[in-house]
Amino acid sequence: MELAVHFLGTAGAVPTPHRSSPAVLIQRGGERILFDCGEGTQRQLMRAGVGFNQIGLIFLTHLHADHYLGIPGMLKTWQLWGRLEPVKIYGPKGLRDLSEIIRKILGRFDFPVEWIELSLGSSIKGDGYSICPISTSHKIPSFGYSLVEVPRPGKFSLEKALELGVTPGPDFGRLQRGEAVMGTREVRPDEVMGEGRKGRKIVISGDTRPVPEVIEAARGAQLLIHEATFTSDALDRAKETGHSTAAEAAEVALQAEVDYLALIHLSFRHTARDLLNEARAIFPRTVLPSDLDRVVLPYPEKGEALFELRNG
Amino acid sequence: MELAVHFLGTAGAVPTPHRSSPAVLIQRGGERILFDCGEGTQRQLMRAGVGFNQIGLIFLTHLHADHYLGIPGMLKTWQLWGRLEPVKIYGPKGLRDLSEIIRKILGRFDFPVEWIELSLGSSIKGDGYSICPISTSHKIPSFGYSLVEVPRPGKFSLEKALELGVTPGPDFGRLQRGEAVMGTREVRPDEVMGEGRKGRKIVISGDTRPVPEVIEAARGAQLLIHEATFTSDALDRAKETGHSTAAEAAEVALQAEVDYLALIHLSFRHTARDLLNEARAIFPRTVLPSDLDRVVLPYPEKGEALFELRNG
Numbered sequence: 001m002e003l004a005v006h007f008l009g010t011a012g013a014v015p016t017p018h019r020s021s022p023a024v025l026i027q028r029g030g031e032r033i034l035f036d037c038g039e040g041t042q043r044q045l046m047r048a049g050v051g052f053n054q055i056g057l058i059f060l061t062h063l064h065a066d067h068y069l070g071i072p073g074m075l076k077t078w079q080l081w082g083r084l085e086p087v088k089i090y091g092p093k094g095l096r097d098l099s100e101i102i103r104k105i106l107g108r109f110d111f112p113v114e115w116i117e118l119s120l121g122s123s124i125k126g127d128g129y130s131i132c133p134i135s136t137s138h139k140i141p142s143f144g145y146s147l148v149e150v151p152r153p154g155k156f157s158l159e160k161a162l163e164l165g166v167t168p169g170p171d172f173g174r175l176q177r178g179e180a181v182m183g184t185r186e187v188r189p190d191e192v193m194g195e196g197r198k199g200r201k202i203v204i205s206g207d208t209r210p211v212p213e214v215i216e217a218a219r220g221a222q223l224l225i226h227e228a229t230f231t232s233d234a235l236d237r238a239k240e241t242g243h244s245t246a247a248e249a250a251e252v253a254l255q256a257e258v259d260y261l262a263l264i265h266l267s268f269r270h271t272a273r274d275l276l277n278e279a280r281a282i283f284p285r286t287v288l289p290s291d292l293d294r295v296v297l298p299y300p301e302k303g304e305a306l307f308e309l310r311n312g
Numbered sequence: 313m314e315l316a317v318h319f320l321g322t323a324g325a326v327p328t329p330h331r332s333s334p335a336v337l338i339q340r341g342g343e344r345i346l347f348d349c350g351e352g353t354q355r356q357l358m359r360a361g362v363g364f365n366q367i368g369l370i371f372l373t374h375l376h377a378d379h380y381l382g383i384p385g386m387l388k389t390w391q392l393w394g395r396l397e398p399v400k401i402y403g404p405k406g407l408r409d410l411s412e413i414i415r416k417i418l419g420r421f422d423f424p425v426e427w428i429e430l431s432l433g434s435s436i437k438g439d440g441y442s443i444c445p446i447s448t449s450h451k452i453p454s455f456g457y458s459l460v461e462v463p464r465p466g467k468f469s470l471e472k473a474l475e476l477g478v479t480p481g482p483d484f485g486r487l488q489r490g491e492a493v494m495g496t497r498e499v500r501p502d503e504v505m506g507e508g509r510k511g512r513k514i515v516i517s518g519d520t521r522p523v524p525e526v527i528e529a530a531r532g533a534q535l536l537i538h539e540a541t542f543t544s545d546a547l548d549r550a551k552e553t554g555h556s557t558a559a560e561a562a563e564v565a566l567q568a569e570v571d572y573l574a575l576i577h578l579s580f581r582h583t584a585r586d587l588l589n590e591a592r593a594i595f596p597r598t599v600l601p602s603d604l605d606r607v608v609l610p611y612p613e614k615g616e617a618l619f620e621l622r623n624g
Contacts (some may be wrong), residue, residue, distance in 0.1 A: 013388070013392055014389050014392050014393070015354065015355050015358075015385075015389070016355075016358065017355065017358045017359045020355065021385070039351055039352060039354070039381075039382070039385040040351060040352040040355060042327065042351070043327050043328075043329065043332065043352060046327070046328065046329045047329045065384055065385065065388050065417065065418060066385070066388065069351075069381070069384055069385050070351070072377055072381055073327075073333070073351040073377065073378070073381050076325070076377050076378065077325075077326050077327070080325055080326050081326070098417075101413055101416065101417060104413065105377060105410075105413060106377055
């Protein structure tokens with residue numbers, strides 16, 4: 001199943017002519033899952049051409065305005081386009097207050113909009129994956145998120161099944177679905193199925209100081225998307241404002257042993273080159289996406305992540 | 313004094329990959345005056361490179377979300393950039409409620425933000441111009457706006473002044489400022505000053521059905537910026553939603569005898585070509601700007617408006 005990440009908005013709190021406010025889209029098969037929704041996200045989605053209307057789940061990392069100001073306009077556009085499919089919006093404490101303000105200014109919608117305040121330990125189960133909030137450390141209640149695919153069943157061994165006298169046909173399907181069948185004797189699924197294969201994992205830090213909870217959640221992930229608002233020169237400012245430096249993001253990636261690190265939430269005060277060099281000195285497999293760049297993540301045994309980056 | 317209009321966002325209620333939500337900037341000398349402020353306007357301003365921080369006045373035509381959702385993010389960015397200069401935001405009834413919602417979600421700013429609900433008959437006096445609300449007809453309280461320059465004094469006649477015995481020097485200045493001075497006898501300013509010269513006028517319709525008040529306000533304007541959400545095929549829909557067709561906008565321009573008509577607030581349902589052709593059949597001096605197009609308006613005696621359009 002295809003799994004791709006679209007970097008829709010890579011700016012920090014202040015957008016620039018080239019970087020829109022924060023938003024990351026995960027595309028998994030036919031599903032579209034949005035993480036944060038800064039001002040202008042709807043147009044970034046239209047530009048990316050990835051199925052703006054198919055978004056069914058939105059996760060907000062925290063309720064600073066630069067991370068949610070795109071929501072009212074997006075809901076309004078869906079309404080005007082005649083959307084009927086429900087949308088669920090998840091986020092930390094305070095989300096319900098925000099939902100009331102948005103309802104007050106925009107009125108009701110013809111499609112169901114559900115606002116769900118998450119707590120740590122929750123797990124949102126999708127079809128073949130789950131999304132969990134991660135404890136992070138910002139100025140206000142905040143989460144990171146992990147998307148973890150459920151392990152795929154192992155490979156079915158045709159030879160083994162025939163050897164055990166299973167009749168080719170429906171019984172093969174039963175074994176693959178986990179049911180025992182009769183051959184020369186009762187055959188259990190584990191006798192003919194190889195070891196379960198790991199799914200993929202993507203972790204998004206949201207705005208945060210570097211924290212062990214993100215390292216733990218990101219362990220072995222294909223991709224860690226970590227904020228890197230500042231370079232190390234501005235470490236004091238990072239501490240004061242609850243953000244991370246590029247070096248700190250790289251240190252998290254290194255300790256979590258992820259395959260790749262992507263830096264987002266970049267302050268206009270630093271150049272992309274400086275941020276990237278700082279991180280790569282610690283964790284070489286770091287990328288710094290431009291807006292509308294994407295990465296495709298194949299299953300681990302199928303090869304490397306494929307980055308489509310405008311600027312290296 | 314330079315007078316230019318920047319079309320920042322030319323979409324209707326739903327933005328597209330190419331057209332941002334409604335916003336028009338008037339640049340007059342060092343001043344920047346914004347009319348409407350749809351989602352994404354701050355980035356459009358940055359892209360236009362016309363002095364985002366110099367905006368001191370914002371006029372909202374009405375309080376539908378597509379016309380104001382860019383305000384919170386813009387205020388936030390100013391705050392983060394350390395703005396200290398005041399900003400005044402004008403609009404119809406309901407503006408104060410909006411200001412309270414925005415204050416609730418964003419808190420206070422370090423620069424003064426004044427929200428002023430206008431009524432018909434008000435006139436905001438600037439340095440050499442005034443801006444007045446115009447009665448329009450939309451679904452909710454709404455205004456158009458006219459920007460009218462004060463007439464410039466006529467030309468000072470050096471020959472006439474010398475002939476009347478005025479001493480060259482400070483007395484010339486006094487005459488030009490409207491004071492009488494002594495020559496061979498008392499000389500009145502009107503004896504040495506030519507006829508006053510007309511200033512320039514720009515009218516913005518906002519979202520509205522075609523109305524006589526806009527025709528009246530726009531009479532003789534250099535530029536009428538009129539909404540043209542639909543083509544005539546959708547006249548019923550225009551009536552129902554309180555909008556104008558391209559033909560109706562052209563009819564307003566024709567009756568007001570303006571120099572040029574610019575169509576904005578375009579529905580994604582119609583092509584630019586169809587809208588433009590429909591209007592030009594009635595009023596040939598019609599343009600349909602793309603986002604970030606601009607027009608420079610010289611004083612009437614100095615020549616024609618200069619359009620910088622991406623698509624003809």
